Amino acid sequence: NLRIPGPTPCPPEVLDQVGEPMINHRGPEFKVLINSVTAKLKRVFQTREDLFILTSSGTGAMEASIVNTLSPGDPVLCVSVGAFGDRYRAIAEAYGLNVTRMDVEWGKIADPNEIRKALKANPAIKAVIITHNETSTGVTNDLAAISKVVKGEFNKLLLVDAISSMGCLPLPTDEWRIDVVGTSSQKGFMVPPGLAFISFGQQAWQAYASAKLPRNYFDLKAAKHYLEDLGQTPWTPAVSIFYGLDISLDMMLAEGLESVFARHHRLAEYTRQNVKAMGLSLYADESCAADTVTAVTIPEGVDGNRLVGLMREEHNVVLAGGQGKLVGKIFRIGHLGHCSEEDLRAVFVALEAVLPKVGFKPKARAR
Ligand SMILES: *Cc1c(COP(=O)(O)O)cnc(C)c1O
Numbered sequence: 454n455l456r457i458p459g460p461t462p463c464p465p466e467v468l469d470q471v472g473e474p475m476i477n478h479r480g481p482e483f484k485v486l487i488n489s490v491t492a493k494l495k496r497v498f499q500t501r502e503d504l505f506i507l508t509s510s511g512t513g514a515m516e517a518s519i520v521n522t523l524s525p526g527d528p529v530l531c532v533s534v535g536a537f538g539d540r541y542r543a544i545a546e547a548y549g550l551n552v553t554r555m556d557v558e559w560g561k562i563a564d565p566n567e568i569r570k571a572l573k574a575n576p577a578i579k580a581v582i583i584t585h586n587e588t589s590t591g592v593t594n595d596l597a598a599i600s601k602v603v604k605g606e607f608n609k610l611l612l613v614d615a616i617s618s619m620g621c622l623p624l625p626t627d628e629w630r631i632d633v634v635g636t637s638s639q640k641g642f643m644v645p646p647g648l649a650f651i652s653f654g655q656q657a658w659q660a661y662a663s664a665k666l667p668r669n670y671f672d673l674k675a676a677k678h679y680l681e682d683l684g685q686t687p688w689t690p691a692v693s694i695f696y697g698l699d700i701s702l703d704m705m706l707a708e709g710l711e712s713v714f715a716r717h718h719r720l721a722e723y724t725r726q727n728v729k730a731m732g733l734s735l736y737a738d739e740s741c742a743a744d745t746v747t748a749v750t751i752p753e754g755v756d757g758n759r760l761v762g763l764m765r766e767e768h769n770v771v772l773a774g775g776q777g778k779l780v781g782k783i784f785r786i787g788h789l790g791h792c793s794e795e796d797l798r799a800v801f802v803a804l805e806a807v808l809p810k811v812g813f814k815p816k817a818r819a820r
Contacts, residue, residue: 454799457773458588458617458746460639460646461790463697464704467644470696478692484684486695491680493702494650497710498619498634500626502654505676508691511616514635514649516544517671518612522580522633522657524665525549529580530571530609532563536589536777541582541614548666553578559590559779560748562741565598572607579660580610585634586618589776591748591785592737593622597629604630610660616640619650620705621717621745621789632657638694641745643701643790647691717744720788720797723820727801731808732816736783745789748775750782755811757781763810768803 455462463471476482487506495504507513523529529550531542534557545552555571557563563583572578581603586593596613603611612633615624619634620641626634632654639646653661653673661673675687705713721744728735728749736748751757757774761784764770773785786800801819808815 454768454770454796456787456796456800457771458640458785458787458789461641461643461787461792463643463645464701464791466704467697467701470700471645471693473693473696475692478689479683479685483692483695486699487680487684487686487690490695490699490702493699493706496706497702498626498650498652499624499628499710500634500652500654502627502652503658503673503677504650504652505673505680506686506690506695507649507651507671507676508647508686508688509649509671510646511614511635511637511640511649512540512544513671514616514637514651515541515614517649517651517668517673518633518635519544519548519550519582520664520666520668520671521653521673522610522612522660522664523548523550524663526551527579528553528575528577529582530555530568530575530578532568532581532583532594533557534562534584534590534592534594535559535587536779537587537614537616538584539777541584545582560592560737562592562594563599565595565602568599569602569606572602572609578609580612582612583614585613585615585624586622586743586745588617588743588746589779590737591743591746592741593618593743595741596624596631600629600631610656617743617745617789620713623714626652627654632660638698641790642698643704644694644697647694648698717789720792720794721745721747723794724786724788724797727797727820730817730820731801731804732814736779745787747786747788748779748783749786751784752813755813757784760784760807760811763807764803767807768799770800770803772800
């Protein structure tokens, strides 16, 4: 029972496909496949703009969003609410952007008013770089409200890491006017790691025209040319993951996006209710708690490593520990992608047995 926030479990239908024989990635079958998968991904992203499939982990899409829109020294606002926000900022810094930091206390979300103030104070800022769903702390930024400020009031570029939210939480790319959204295969999409997806709107293309950062592997003009003129990718793609993705996208679209979002919300509520009923506390404010991953504070006196270890060894439940400064302070339960209430109930049944062994007496039984 793999309950980490990615890689997530894959449905058997997907795993069957991933083992199929190779095809020519410059041949007619691949052209049909990439066109089919791209069209379906656009439905999940709710976009009519360009969308490209990169062979990389999600971080590749984050890097691509930056190198295709910006130039060395460009002023940008990096809003971080956790470890992945810090990663996005580190990429911006690595490429020599002039970064204004907005670091929000972990466990909380970004305040659109603060973003407004920062943009007012520094009118030269070209782009706002932000995480939609912060996997390290289990919170979801209010991207609709943030976009109203960034796009509606200031019309800056808005680059978004949606790696643990796309396909799980509502994120209508075009309606919210997000210029670039990046995500990857191994979280909400229920396929193995290996592919990243990136939407790229018209304003992003305008920025591309003058963007001077070095780029090669992730040059989206090359991706656009290969996709539109040839039905290919510039470099050899992770063909097997395309096979699996074709099936998983069919499953998501057959369930219906609204139902997929509602299921994630229901499972998250179930998880939060159980955590609280047992007498444990949620790390994040419940008002902004993520519907894809729940962070639980490790009670005083409990050895978090031992807790996670016993869950794995004795109950075959694999939980995630904390990242960065949250190592030993929280554990996380992933409930995104291919996940059911039974999967989560098994987590709580196991916790009921393990918690007393690490010195914590649960207040209630697993529901
Ligand atoms: C998982 C994750 C990433 C990193 O993705 P990789 O595929 O490991 O490169 C980045 N941001 C968020 C919010 C994530 O959840």
